[in-house]
Amino acid sequence: MVKPEPAAPLLELRQITVAGRDRPRLEALDLRICSGERVALLGASGAGKSTLLAVANGSLPADAGQVLWQGLPPARSARQRRRQLARIGTLWQDMRLIEELSVQQNLNAARLAQWGWPRALLNLLLPLETAACAEALRQMELDPALLPQPVTALSGGQRQRLAMARLLRQQPSLLLADEPLASLDPRLATQLLALLLRQAQAPRALLLSLHRPDLLVGFDRVIGLRQGRLLFDCAAAAVDGACLRDLYGAEAAPP
Amino acid sequence: MRPAPPLLLLLPALVLLPLLLALPGLVHGGGWDLIAEFAGAAFTPSLDPVVLQSLLAGLWVTVAMALLGWGTSLFGGLLLGLASSRTVWRTLVGQELPAAVIRRLLAVPRSIHELLWGLLLLQLVGLQPAVAVLAIAIPYAALVARVVSDLLDALPTANLEALRASGAPAPAALLTALGPPLLPGVLSYGGYRLECALRSATLLGVFGLGGLGTELKLTLQSLEFHELWSGLWFLLVVMLLLEAGVGLLRRRWTMPRRFALHQAGVGRRGREMLLALLALLPLLLAVGWALGVDPVALGHWQPLPGLGSGRWQAVLSLPWLQLVGGTLVLTALATGLAVGLAPLQLLLAAPWPWLRRLVACGWVLARLWPPPLTLLLLLFVLKPGLITAALALGLHNLGILGRLLRESLDDQSPAVQEALVAAGSGPRLALFYGGLSGVARSYLAYGAYRSDVMLRETVVVGLAGAVGLGSQMLESLSSFAWDQLAALLVVYALLTLVGEDLSDRLRRRLLRQA
Numbered sequence: 001m002v003k004p005e006p007a008a009p010l011l012e013l014r015q016i017t018v019a020g021r022d023r024p025r026l027e028a029l030d031l032r033i034c035s036g037e038r039v040a041l042l043g044a045s046g047a048g049k050s051t052l053l054a055v056a057n058g059s060l061p062a063d064a065g066q067v068l069w070q071g072l073p074p075a076r077s078a079r080q081r082r083r084q085l086a087r088i089g090t091l092w093q094d095m096r097l098i099e100e101l102s103v104q105q106n107l108n109a110a111r112l113a114q115w116g117w118p119r120a121l122l123n124l125l126l127p128l129e130t131a132a133c134a135e136a137l138r139q140m141e142l143d144p145a146l147l148p149q150p151v152t153a154l155s156g157g158q159r160q161r162l163a164m165a166r167l168l169r170q171q172p173s174l175l176l177a178d179e180p181l182a183s184l185d186p187r188l189a190t191q192l193l194a195l196l197l198r199q200a201q202a203p204r205a206l207l208l209s210l211h212r213p214d215l216l217v218g219f220d221r222v223i224g225l226r227q228g229r230l231l232f233d234c235a236a237a238a239v240d241g242a243c244l245r246d247l248y249g250a251e252a253a254p255p
Numbered sequence: 256m257r258p259a260p261p262l263l264l265l266l267p268a269l270v271l272l273p274l275l276l277a278l279p280g281l282v283h284g285g286g287w288d289l290i291a292e293f294a295g296a297a298f299t300p301s302l303d304p305v306v307l308q309s310l311l312a313g314l315w316v317t318v319a320m321a322l323l324g325w326g327t328s329l330f331g332g333l334l335l336g337l338a339s340s341r342t343v344w345r346t347l348v349g350q351e352l353p354a355a356v357i358r359r360l361l362a363v364p365r366s367i368h369e370l371l372w373g374l375l376l377l378q379l380v381g382l383q384p385a386v387a388v389l390a391i392a393i394p395y396a397a398l399v400a401r402v403v404s405d406l407l408d409a410l411p412t413a414n415l416e417a418l419r420a421s422g423a424p425a426p427a428a429l430l431t432a433l434g435p436p437l438l439p440g441v442l443s444y445g446g447y448r449l450e451c452a453l454r455s456a457t458l459l460g461v462f463g464l465g466g467l468g469t470e471l472k473l474t475l476q477s478l479e480f481h482e483l484w485s486g487l488w489f490l491l492v493v494m495l496l497l498e499a500g501v502g503l504l505r506r507r508w509t510m511p512r513r514f515a516l517h518q519a520g521v522g523r524r525g526r527e528m529l530l531a532l533l534a535l536l537p538l539l540l541a542v543g544w545a546l547g548v549d550p551v552a553l554g555h556w557q558p559l560p561g562l563g564s565g566r567w568q569a570v571l572s573l574p575w576l577q578l579v580g581g582t583l584v585l586t587a588l589a590t591g592l593a594v595g596l597a598p599l600q601l602l603l604a605a606p607w608p609w610l611r612r613l614v615a616c617g618w619v620l621a622r623l624w625p626p627p628l629t630l631l632l633l634l635f636v637l638k639p640g641l642i643t644a645a646l647a648l649g650l651h652n653l654g655i656l657g658r659l660l661r662e663s664l665d666d667q668s669p670a671v672q673e674a675l676v677a678a679g680s681g682p683r684l685a686l687f688y689g690g691l692s693g694v695a696r697s698y699l700a701y702g703a704y705r706s707d708v709m710l711r712e713t714v715v716v717g718l719a720g721a722v723g724l725g726s727q728m729l730e731s732l733s734s735f736a737w738d739q740l741a742a743l744l745v746v747y748a749l750l751t752l753v754g755e756d757l758s759d760r761l762r763r764r765l766l767r768q769a
Contacts, residue, residue: 057677058677059673059676059677078606078681082679082680082681083679084679085676085677085678085679086678086679087679088677088678088679089678090674090677090678092670092674094670096670096671096673096674097671098671098688098689098692098693099692099693100259100260100261100692100693100695100696101259101260101688101692102259105259109675109680109688110678112675112678112679112680112681112684112685112688113678113679113680113681115684117684120684120687120688121262124258124259124261124262125258125259125262170678170679
């Protein structure tokens with residue numbers, strides 16, 4: 001197996017294009033994210049934020065261009081590709097918890113990439129790796145007593161934290177998050193964002209799409225996406241009103 | 256330590272272990288060349304016009320019998336369903352007791368498999384097309400009646416009471432308040448029964464009641480595999496057309512309005528259904544006339560020889576415990592095989608789309624073939640007995656359960672599976688955790704219902720030698736031992752009624768937890 005280069009960026013997109021119905025959903029997009037970076041992804045609805053994240057986590061193949069994970073293209077062998085994917089954790093907008101399973105079983109589902117069938121089957125029968133699961137919950141400020149509960153018994157805020165705890169349980173080096181704060185009230189959104197940012201320190205990196213320019217504090221870089229193209233890529237402090245008007249303003253009046 | 260849903264789904268497959276262990280001992284050595292010849296003939300069916308003509312004639316008879324039996328059972332079942340509905344009796348006469356009585360009585364025709372009805376009627380009135388039609392219509396009508404009355408009594412009655420309170424007469428209030436919400440369920444179930452009727456008509460043919468089934472069995476017994484396959488391909492085309500047509504109508508008529516792309520006119524759906532029902536009547540009459548169904552001939556009963564001679568000693572000396580035990584073991588093995596193998600096959604095939612399609616094709620063939628024909632094929636290489644019979648019964652039902660599992664997986668959002676794949680888990684584990692979790696309970700609930708069907712169907716594989724009540728019944732029937740047969744029928748009916756009750760409880764429990 002080829003070892004990933006330690007110095008290589010965790011994610012590198014080169015000239016990525018994804019075709020769409022009327023115009024490309026992404027067009028000739030370049031992006032590098034290195035270890036320790038916390039990057040916010042801004043853009044109006046339909047600007048291509050979700051598409052970009054889907055290309056980054058390997059669930060959507062690009063029509064043109066190259067994706068590199070830790071300096072390596074997606075592996076040809078299924079086994080090695082899965083090993084690459086296991087290093088990338090995604091926090092989905094709809095959370096994608098398995099409703100029929102308990103909290104602990106859901107947390108352990110993040111380990112399926114490493115586990116073979118025996119442990120995958122045992123997980124459905126017995127509580128496995130309870131200490132690690134409890135630790136993941138604690139990091140997200142959830143009570144470990146929730147472990148045996150069914151997921152359906154959790155509140156909306158608890159579910160969001162559980163999804164994040166599952167992300168930690170996967171032990172990824174690159175964290176991707178698709179508008180994780182969209183359906184939360186302002187207080188909860190700030191809290192969760194702080195938790196997520198705390199987890200995303202070197203050697204990890206974070207790419208998080210969001211709708212709210214007021215929550216950029218704590219990010220190192222901000223990327224603006226408009227109609228599938230990169231509009232700006234700058235330090236968080238450099239984002240000002242003019243940038244945001246460019247990003248959102250023109251979208252309101254169709255060309 | 257309660258197994259979680261996806262694991263629950265694999266538990267029935269544990270039955271495969273004893274089956275696989277027993278299988279080597281069952282192989283009797285010869286016959287593999289016959290199986291190979293049979294498989295090869297699939298691609299070279301006979302194109303001889305004489306053969307094709309006779310097969311097409313048989314196909315027409317089978318389809319006509321299925322259509323007539325189904326139509327009769329639908330009309331009869333609707334009426335009986337109304338007659339056994341608590342809501343209807345309460346609204347009309349203010350008394351629920353008659354509903355309960357009629358419901359109990361209907362359990363008897365329901366508990367006896369259509370094959371037994373067919374063979375009994377055959378003895379009573381001799382061979383004529385109406386025998387197969389009636390054999391299908393009697394148990395099916397009782398089944399439809401049960402579903403209709405269950406659906407009716409589960410409907411909320413607030414609308415009905417409001418109409419009654421405003422002075423509407425009882426029949427009009429019933430029709431207005433309960434008719435529209437009842438229709439989609441009845442249509443959906445009715446379509447499913449038509450598919451069942453085609454399978455039943457083929458099966459009855461295998462036992463000599465005419466149509467394609469008879470031709471299939473004769474060609475198989477004379478080892479004319481090429482002609483057999485011509486017939487199977489015909490049957491396959493008809494079955495797939497039927498399944499597609501029923502699915503189309505179901506989607507057109509039962510799709511909730513808000514999903515429809517364009518707003519149809521008010522009452523369009525109702526008008527279409529009514530027209531279809533009205534068109535069905537003359538169609539059924541025409542088919543009946545062309546098939547030569549003669550209601551008068553049904554009146555000429557032959558006296559049953561030997562009944563009343565009362566050799567009850569001989570009846571008592573039957574090995575009852577063994578017979579009932581054999582029937583139960585056969586049902587359990589076949590159920591485990593059918594319920595457990597479908598998810599296992601999907602898991603094994605998960606990484607390769609082509610293999611998934613191949614598995615689905617296998618399921619089509621499995622539900623197409625009547626179990627006794629599968630049994631005859633298996634007997635080329637296996638010794639007769641309980642396990643061989645369970646294989647034949649289980650494989651047939653696997654085709655039906657597999658289709659259901661695939662459809663409910665397709666209806667489910669793939670989001671969770673995609674998330675698991677994106678986090679690096681393999682396609683099999685992603686399907687297991689992300690896909691099968693969601694469908695496990697409803698699939699097992701259907702499996703519980705299907706086990707009840709399989710208990711009734713054990714008679715169909717009775718040809719395999721001493722394997723329970725079914726084979727003893729076929730034997731008693733052919734030796735005109737009517738007293739034995741009567742006792743066997745009573746025991747069998749009791750057993751299926753108990754089985755129905757148990758599977759109902761299991762099903763309700765599974766669905767309540769969902």
